[in-house]
Amino acid sequence: MTSPIQAPAILWFRRDLRLCDNPALTQAVMGGRPVIPVFVLDTADAVRPIGAASRWWLEKSLHALARDLARLGSRLILRRGDAARIIPDLAAEVGAGAIHWNRLYDAPAVDRDAQLKTRLRACGVEVDSGNAALLNEPWAVTSGSGGGYQVFGAYWRAARARIGDVGSCPTPRGLRAPDAWPASDRLADWRLHPRAPDSSEGFSVWSPGEAGALAALERFLAGGLDGYGRTRDIPSLEGVSRLSPHLHWGEIGPRQVWRAVQARAHLQPCRDSDADAFLAELGWREFNHHLAYHRPEMATRDVRPTLEGLVWRRDPAAFSAWTRGRTGYPIVDAGMRQLWATGWMHNRVRMIVASFLVKDLLIDWREGEAWFWDTLVDADPANNPASWQWVAGCGADAAPFFRIFNPTLQGERFDPDGAYVRKWVPELRGLPGGLAHTPWRAKDPRLSGDYPDPIVDHGQARARALAAHAAQKRPPPRLHP
DNA sequence: TGAAATGTTGGGGCG
């Protein structure tokens, strides 16, 4: 009988906070070493600090992960600081023989991981990384010209064709513990939960953690996909999956979602177009990661130079009205209040509020992106900037700048009975049915309480945006980096 | 994964 390998393996959890279908975990178990699971709250300067809503989510998710690991006879070690230092220090401290992680694709993480890999290998530590987050990694899908795709349709056609049968990693029944556990921070000491004032009451709609993620998937698919193409645009319905924060933290992986959708489509036949519409949402997530990888500065720099001569307005009062849900346009304000209350906003409404900020208010998309980064539980370094650039008109395959949403028409089209508006804007509950999206038409101003008048006239704002776009000086063409 | 302006068509009222 061979003696067991004693030098432990570090299992470094990052945004893969699950035990099912987790390649790094499976590899760690297969290696036969004792396993030390660790999560590092990275405070390095190069890493963008996570927002308040993400901190809320992370605390609950780590709590769930630690509990799930305990069931396997293991633990979760917590450390805080510059991960580029913490990880090698921990490896030395425990005499690690191997380290396993799943790959990330935003620029700071890619750089950090590349350096760590070299450094750890130089110290004799085996380094293994896997893919837990994507159906196709960014470099796996290449266009005819070799670089990254610029057009979603072409990308997704090529990406889908590569997916084929999606396998899964076995879930371990137990983890071998080390002889001694290294010290761990206490989760509560990280103070991830908002304090004084704690405005997270409304976040109780969420169940962070792997069990919550699997339940969310099951709940979504139980309703069947039939009609998804239409119902996903109605924000008053439970027509969307709400998987985004679970996917962001890797509490569930896209391969699991993909498989479940395929299986469900056989059980409960639905129109191909409905299943395809949902899978295409996974496709946009993949496309955004593809973009983030090929455009490391996407979070701050326009992917295409279509707006680089545009003069954005500085307007703190208008920006504040937008963040607080007091623009006077009910569908915009309902969305912004849903975001503040629950850490999430329906996708249709995200497009409307983003268009309003960038075009009606002519405020730089980066300001909106930063607000979403702080307030969304699904804030993601690939999806958030890519989506803002898409709406603004400077992203890949983006809506052209002149495609300006009319918040009243959007409200009437996608929230025809005003149910969504009334849920999130209580001042408007007393209005007669047809006026939910046009409270300024109410004869009796008392019906809409202290709800504000529109802060801009949409017709004038639209003309202003088009004029600003037409007036911009075109910068010289920029070469693709 | 728009909206608004502009153009075209055709039915019906009317002198």
Added chain:
DNA sequence: ACGCCCCAACATTTC
């Protein structure tokens, strides 16, 4: 019967 106007409905173009 005919031409004319009005205008809704739809299509196309423009932003």
